[in-house]
Amino acid sequence: MYNRHLIIYFTALIFIIILAGGCARKIVKPDGMISPGLGMGGPGSIAEGELQGVQSSLKTVYFDFDNYSLSPEAQTSIDYNAEVLKRYPNLIVVVEGHCDERGTAEYNLALGERRAGSVAERLAALGIPSSRMNTVSFGSELPVDPNHNEEAWAKNRRSYLRVSK
């Protein structure tokens, strides 16, 4: 019954191997500041160090509990991110969606997908082509703060943009 999957399986494996090399690069946490060299290289010629600069300049978008709507603060962050991404039209963007630990795991996966979708939708409305973007939900599986309090939960309800060439 699963024989035809073998072909997909091996294709997927080759894909993983190719991808594994491409995704091993270090991810720097965003600090909200655009690096001085931003935009200097021009489209299509971004260096590895500059990619990290772009990555660290992107703002994390935060959400309210059990909610995927965009607050005014979230919209401001996305607007800022859109401006950054427009300067690098060749960069691919993975829009990650995350939740805090207070929901159940499966529903959180759905909620994280929707959060990523909300961010991607606004980015698209601001002129970032959908073909450049992918949404990936991690539900509550990858908290940035492992503590069990409101401060940690607020940090974990987020959407993070991960850029690659």
Place this chain on the structure above:
Amino acid sequence: MSAYPHYSHVVEWKWFIKAGGFLLWAILAICLICDSSSAKLLIDVDNPNLGKMPIMVGHFTSNQPGSLSGSDLASIIRTDLTLCGLFDVIEAPQPLPLTKNGDPDLNSLSSSGAQALVVGSFHVNGSELSVECRLYDISLQRLDLGKRFTGSLSDHRYIMHMFDDRILEKLTNLPGSFTTRIAFVDDAKTREIFSMDYDGYNVRQLTATGTINLFPDWAPDGKGLIFTSYINRNPDLWYVSVDGQRVIPVSNRKGLNAAGRFSPDGASIALALSVKAIPKIFIISTDGNIIKQLTNGLGNDISPAWSPDGTYLAYVSDQAGSPQIYTVPATGGAPRRITLSTSYNTDPRWSPRGDLIAFTAKVDGRFQVCVIKPDGSEFKILTSKGSNQNPSWSPDGRMITFCSNRDGTKRIFVMDAKGTVQAPVSPIPGRSPAWSPRLK
């Protein structure tokens, strides 16, 4: 397969390999007495006021001292009979009073209040174990069930579970599910899929992907499981064989390919796929082709659960603002909301008898395992200590496994379907338990 160097080629379920031996047992299993005359010992499971049957379990005896302990064998039986919720297990006097012919003196045990007695004897010959198990009706003073099992000494727990399955069959006409397994996800950073005997023994690792793996669900034939995994950095649906040797993708569309559940006939899979980043319930074939989109609209839909006859699905949607349980015909149609009393309801799982849906509800700020009838009536909360979620039914419908943090870490628990007995079973932290079908 060399492209997958990280897979441990674990022999997950030695019973497949020993299928020949298993058949031999089936032939060797001798029904010593099978008396079906009137006024027999019987548990009417349909009686809503059913009390627990007091049952006495004695140490198993052997005429040779060895590595196996007769009290250990008895404790396997005590755990099984306790966890299924049908019995009050009483320790038998030690040594057991015997009649002149060497049989248990049932007359002298009748004052204990116990209605039944389980005892037996065993014989070890090298690595081979032979066990004779007996169930007595104390009030009628007769033997109700006698079985002899022969197998490998290392499989002594399985042998005792087999006898307990037969005890329940004798008393309720439905075999127990003590010979089944529970799959779960460990609570480490890379979450791998494991499985264990339903009572927590014989833990085996199925995956070693080094990535996040979530939500295992058994194929109805018991030969493999589907699960959601980030092997390709996206939540895709994968299949793993029970021996851990075959890992193949089932659905890897853009967005979610999550919370897959095999249909009861094993021919299709319900899961959540993303439509413009909105999770919707779909039915796909086992080779990944879309058969039908079941839900529409703007709600986030997740966690499909088949009714045992395959005609309906329960699922979670937040289309009304908070996650709630809905049901929908498997052929499509209007969804019907069945949870109304609490604000956060997720993880539905239909009981094997079809009469109940177990789910997770938020009660006073914490998650509790609850049951409700498929028409939305008779909502009952089964747990109260700590946070409890992810219920999954045993194939006989008498027990529910779930994840609880009541002891500080997330562990897999088992309780009877009414919640009267609740015990941790997984020796390691874990979550997302999925009870296997009957394994042959």
